[in-house]
Amino acid sequence: MTQKNKTLGEFIIENQASFKYTTGELSRLINSIRLAAKVVNHEVNKAGLVDIIGAAGDVNIQGEDQQKLDVYANDKFIQTLTNRNIVCGIASEEEDDFITINSQDSNNQNKYVVLIDPLDGSSNIDVNVSVGTIFSIYRRVTPVGTPVKMADFLQKGNQQVAAGYVVYGTSTMLVYTTGAGVNGFTLNPAIGTFYLSHPNMQFPEDGRIYSVNEGNYIHFPQGIKDYIKYCQKEETGPYTARYIGSLVSDFHRNMIKGGIYLYPKSSKNEKGKLRLLYECNPMAFLAEQANGKASDGFQRILDIQPTELHERVPFICGSKNMVEKAEEFMRNASS
Ligand code: P6P
Numbered sequence: 001m002t003q004k005n006k007t008l009g010e011f012i013i014e015n016q017a018s019f020k021y022t023t024g025e026l027s028r029l030i031n032s033i034r035l036a037a038k039v040v041n042h043e044v045n046k047a048g049l050v051d052i053i054g055a056a057g058d059v060n061i062q063g064e065d066q067q068k069l070d071v072y073a074n075d076k077f078i079q080t081l082t083n084r085n086i087v088c089g090i091a092s093e094e095e096d097d098f099i100t101i102n103s104q105d106s107n108n109q110n111k112y113v114v115l116i117d118p119l120d121g122s123s124n125i126d127v128n129v130s131v132g133t134i135f136s137i138y139r140r141v142t143p144v145g146t147p148v149k150m151a152d153f154l155q156k157g158n159q160q161v162a163a164g165y166v167v168y169g170t171s172t173m174l175v176y177t178t179g180a181g182v183n184g185f186t187l188n189p190a191i192g193t194f195y196l197s198h199p200n201m202q203f204p205e206d207g208r209i210y211s212v213n214e215g216n217y218i219h220f221p222q223g224i225k226d227y228i229k230y231c232q233k234e235e236t237g238p239y240t241a242r243y244i245g246s247l248v249s250d251f252h253r254n255m256i257k258g259g260i261y262l263y264p265k266s267s268k269n270e271k272g273k274l275r276l277l278y279e280c281n282p283m284a285f286l287a288e289q290a291n292g293k294a295s296d297g298f299q300r301i302l303d304i305q306p307t308e309l310h311e312r313v314p315f316i317c318g319s320k321n322m323v324e325k326a327e328e329f330m331r332n333a334s335s
Helices: 008-018 023-045 068-083 122-127 214-219 222-232 247-257 276-289 320-334
Strands: 055-059 065-067 087-092 112-120 131-139 162-168 172-177 182-188 193-198 209-211 260-263 292-295 315-319
Touching: 008 023, 008 182, 008 193, 023 068, 023 112, 023 131, 023 162, 023 172, 023 182, 055 068, 068 087, 068 112, 068 122, 068 131, 087 276, 112 122, 112 276, 122 131, 131 247, 131 276, 162 247, 162 276, 172 193, 172 276, 209 247, 214 222, 222 320, 247 260, 247 276, 247 315, 260 320, 276 292, 276 315, 292 320, 315 320
Parallel strands: 087 112, 209 260
Antiparallel strands: 055 065, 112 131, 131 162, 162 172, 172 182, 182 193, 260 315, 292 315
């Protein structure tokens, strides 16, 4: 069977031996994410046809209006992960605190916690621009069989055992890593099966695309301003500015074509906008597994010790040489 005809299920079975922990659990975990992704995809794709678009009327802990699809996606991922009895805890952008799963069941021998951004880029929903789900998976650090604790979620990104995203775009893809490279699977909606379409995805070492919201330019640190001007200079270009306003989509395009995504801190957002635990860490794990790089401008994202569930960090991620050039401008500006 050629690589490209392989289904996600076949790929998981074939590669579970490369996963250094017990094989069956992670497979079941990835399979539950696969199911939730198909259910959410179905709603995202018909959002224009039913009354599921628009704000749900609530505001999440980030102070952002919860779009109905946000709430729907959050519920579906939590429900699927809970029903499959695989995890002991879940943290979500849409939940103020983490959720303990089956703590009353002393037989709960589940070893994994999942952190999710159920629908990233949701402000794009009403204008039919692609959105995504981002997930991050750790093994718990507190004793199995006891209720999960905050320490299980506040682990450094370098402790992740798996991470990935679903991009609901012109086609729906599931892209993930378990620490042995990055592989992309495309959904055939006619039969509801994901097929291996992008084996061993790698960031080109260099690129010509930079993704940043230049509307915030005047608020950026000097090093970021200097890097953006560097990209725009005639002699170093030509670069192309591409910014979708959906991290998963910008990341996915940059990984295929070569590029850099920047969401720096600014005088408006002292820590930047993106959340460390369920946006930056999973995307940084994927980036490094795909020969790319991810930093806050000064340090490796995966080495940052989290202190709060919803903390934000500045985020620079993509082709290795481009991230290192941006870091060079950040260092020079701060020296
Ligand atoms: P801005 C979506 O809300 C998100 O978290 C990322 O997906 C996206 O790249 C960024 O924020 C867009 O933020 O401030 O440029 O609109």
